[in-house]
Amino acid sequence: MVDSEGFLGALARFGVQSYFGVPDSLLSSLIVGLEARAEQGNCLLEIAADEGAAVGLAIGQYLGTRAPSVVFMQNSGLGNAVNPLTSLASPKVYGIPMLLLVGWRGEMTALGQIKDEPQHVFQGEITCEVLDILDIPYRVIGPDDALGAAHDAAEDLLRTAMAETKPTALVIRKNTFSTPTKPPQEMSDFPLREEAIKCALTSLGDMPLVGTTGKISREVYELQQGEGLGGPSFLSVGGMGHAAMIATGIALGDPARKVACLDGDGAILMHTGSLATSARQANLIHIVFNNQVHDSVGGQVTAGPDAKLTEVAKGLGYKTAQRITRLADIGPALEAAKAADHASFVEIMVAPGARSDLGRPKATPAESKTAFMAAIGRPHD
Ligand SMILES: Cc1ncc(C[n+]2csc(CCOP(=O)(O)OP(=O)(O)O)c2C)c(N)n1
Numbered sequence: 001m002v003d004s005e006g007f008l009g010a011l012a013r014f015g016v017q018s019y020f021g022v023p024d025s026l027l028s029s030l031i032v033g034l035e036a037r038a039e040q041g042n043c044l045l046e047i048a049a050d051e052g053a054a055v056g057l058a059i060g061q062y063l064g065t066r067a068p069s070v071v072f073m074q075n076s077g078l079g080n081a082v083n084p085l086t087s088l089a090s091p092k093v094y095g096i097p098m099l100l101l102v103g104w105r106g107e108m109t110a111l112g113q114i115k116d117e118p119q120h121v122f123q124g125e126i127t128c129e130v131l132d133i134l135d136i137p138y139r140v141i142g143p144d145d146a147l148g149a150a151h152d153a154a155e156d157l158l159r160t161a162m163a164e165t166k167p168t169a170l171v172i173r174k175n176t177f178s179t180p181t182k183p184p185q186e187m188s189d190f191p192l193r194e195e196a197i198k199c200a201l202t203s204l205g206d207m208p209l210v211g212t213t214g215k216i217s218r219e220v221y222e223l224q225q226g227e228g229l230g231g232p233s234f235l236s237v238g239g240m241g242h243a244a245m246i247a248t249g250i251a252l253g254d255p256a257r258k259v260a261c262l263d264g265d266g267a268i269l270m271h272t273g274s275l276a277t278s279a280r281q282a283n284l285i286h287i288v289f290n291n292q293v294h295d296s297v298g299g300q301v302t303a304g305p306d307a308k309l310t311e312v313a314k315g316l317g318y319k320t321a322q323r324i325t326r327l328a329d330i331g332p333a334l335e336a337a338k339a340a341d342h343a344s345f346v347e348i349m350v351a352p353g354a355r356s357d358l359g360r361p362k363a364t365p366a367e368s369k370t371a372f373m374a375a376i377g378r379p380h381d
Pocket of ligand 1 (some may be wrong): 074212293302
């Protein structure tokens, strides 16, 4: 196992002063360390809205300081990063050095792929091949590596990045870094998210719904299983930030039926521009459970914890956008949204945190897709 503090110390000695990225659970102890260092003024840390944005920040930082930045992400975020990596940072375009730290979900070992959630299976399989195709030199580190090996790999990769003016990557296996000791969470006056979701599902009745990536969908699943709440649901296990467009696509197919999207604040920030499209969909109810953090991967703040999401939604075209801070207000707000003849945006402020025994859908994604399509009257076969 690699000591995350020692590793961050080594990166600092190699001249890295700025860190940009989207959090991942495999990298959470590094991010906790970075938050502390940034607070003391010892490095620059920006949680980006998406992984491509993080690459953009690293490009700008290099242009402005001649120093390489570290860009951290889960391997699922590589897709978001591919465009600025290929069209800007590549040595065939501008040639910008940076070191990517990529958390390898669904990692491949000599014995095959480790067991992981279905959304990580394909991405885990192709992660190293994607880096090969992108011509990004990389090294893999894991829990069997000592701190020295991790230092050496990072030093080599940073040297190559600078010498060849290109991105390089350190691919990080599960349990590589010591577990984070997170400072205790501040008490929140907002309701628990699971209770807020319960109120929302009660009010939405049998309306079809799309859930966002992470614990929101897992809580929807638990409430459906345990209490029989909620209508047909498509709980998008991956593709963070796209739930609203999936819900809008469904709503487009049957304008007479209302469709709900249960979104997260981090997910909305990842692809905010999509709200300009969903706002036009009269039969859409867009609900965001805003806890101001990336709860599902360790509770790191989002790119915009204080963003005024209702103002953003209104600015992008939603006729009504309401912010709610109490459970009692959820039912009335959703009743109004159900009666409205236009798209509605409802932001529900919730406390960070979730139960530790939260379940996950037992069906495969393909089975869930078939069940959802049959339940909304569009049998798959
Ligand atoms: C493109 C991409 N980047 C990162 C992740 C890892 N990830 C899964 S859930 C999540 C946090 C989602 O935050 P938010 O939408 O605010 O919901 P919360 O977890 O707080 O309920 C992240 C970063 C991912 N699945 N996909």
